[in-house]
Amino acid sequence: MAVRGTSDLFGKELRLHQRIVATAREVLEAAGALELVTPLFEETQVFEKGVGAATDIVRKEMFTFQDRGGRSLTLRPEGTAAMVRAYLEHGMKVWPKPVRLWMAGPMFRAERPQKGRYRQFHQVNYEALGSESPILDAEAIALLHRCLRELGLKRLQVKLSSVGDAEDRARYNAYLKEVLTPHKEALSPDSKERLALNPMRILDSKSEADQALLREIGVRPMLDFLGEEARAHLLAVERHLTRLGVPYALEPTLVRGLDYYMRTAFEVHHPEIGAQSALGGGGRYDGLSELLGGPRVPGVGFAFGVERVALALEAEGFAPPEERGPDLYLIPLLEEAVAEAFYVAETLRPRLRVEYALTPRKPGKGVEEALRRGAAFAGFLGEEELKAGELTLKRLSTGEQVRLPYQQVAGFLLSALA
Known part of the structure; x- marks a missing residue:
């Protein structure tokens, strides 16, 4: 029985997920990104040090356990810290800069399940490591926007901000x-804790009462506290996005929920998927590698939720294509033809998608099965066909029939299906 907050994937939903990831692969690898696959679990300190001990993820949402050796391990709650750990561990810092990486896979967080948010969910991550250039920030935003646009989404809202440098954040938190x-x-109980640990996180509170209080007080935005260098970096990112024609809006109240972010922060929203409308987001994290025990490696990247994007596609009326049925469904008409159907199927695969009945069928019953499976052709194997080494083919859309030697079946079907 599936754990609450997780779900099985099959049929149309699985095909939609696969299409989302395949589109991301095409867009990101065209930009030079190398696919990386990290383990589903890491040493807990990767996330405690990288994500931040004061974040909700580390304090409340991680699935952490001890292995038989007494080591503390955690199911991957996000991708960036794990990808930077892999970058350091495999010596990628000596590769030509920047190093662009991407990953797709499941993440795990013990949060309250709701529509589009699960305890096991799927993300696509992109990271560009090795340069402080604002060009890479703009490129990351453009790539996230392109991934979503290539899927067919139109009602996208790109929100851009900056969380400044460490000194800027210290002034703002004070x-x-x-x-x-x-x-x-x-304040809500969560925000009371954040006031002591990381006051900026209060701006990201999901409590309507917290947000109303912030408006009532008239809290100034982080952008008012940017230092000269962080402000110049943000202006450069804006300039590049404008030149690229990527639509965006400055969002002064935007903060990212993880401690490793600095300077650029961004999100992409879709208004049709509810109050929690973010599909994904990211930003710059130049100090993350040092938190993980490595040298300083500047980086910028993003992640988007596959389930969230699937909701947005459904909201815009996108329907995944129907699952393709077999090209040929073989129907043995007598017991000794069952094994022959198996042999014929194997000779035609994998050039053609071929299935067969595992017990003898009457012609009418066999055709009903072939139609239910969505087959293009039915193939009959009776006594005469067995003796002659031939197959009777029936195009199910028209009823047209032809009888051919086995060696001519593949060519005929490939031509007919083309």
Whole structure:
């Protein structure tokens, strides 16, 4: 029985997921990204150090366990820290810069399941490592936008901001503590904890009461606290996006939920999938590699949720194509023809999609089965066909029949199906 907050994938839903990942592969590999597959679990410290001990992910949402050797391991809650760990571990820092990587796979978070959000969910991640250039920030945003546009999504909203440098965030967190401490009792329990640990995270609160309080106080945005270098970086990203024709809007209140972000932060939203409308997002994280014990390696990247994108596609009326049935469904008409159907099927695969009945069928019953499976042709194997080494083919859409030697069947079907 499936664990609550997880789901099985098959049929149309699986094909839609596969299409989303295949489109991302095409877009990202065209930009030079190398596919990377990291383990489903890592040493817990990869996420405690990389994501941040004060984040909701580490404090509340990770699935952590001890192995038989007493080591603390965690199911992968996000991709970036794991990908940067792999970058450091495999010596990619000596590769030509930037190193572009991408990954697709399941992530795990112990959060409250809701539409489009599960405890096991799927993400596509992209990371570009080795350069501080704002060009790479703009490229990451453009690639995320292109992945979604190539899928056919039209109602996309790109939101851009900056969380500044470490000094900028320190000034902003001090300001937030000053203005919010007098209102501490009006904050949600989560935001009370964040006020002590990381006040910027209060801006990302899902509590309507918290958001109303922030509006009532008139909390200034992070953009007001940017230093000269961070501001110049943001302006450069804006300039590149404008030149590329990528539509975006500055969102002063945008913050990212992970501690490793600095400077550029961005999200892509779709208005048709509910209040939690973000499909994905990302930003710059120049200090993450140092948190993981490596040298300083600047980086920028993004992730998007496959389930979230699937919801957006459904909202815009996209329907995945029907599953393709077999090219040929073989129908043995007597017991000794069953094994022959198997042999014939094997000679035609994999050039053709071929299935067969495992017990003898009457012609009418066999055709009914072939139609239910969505076959293009039915192939009959009776006594005469066995003696002659031939197959009677019936095109199910027209009823047209032809009898051919085995060696001519593949050519005929390939030509007919083309």
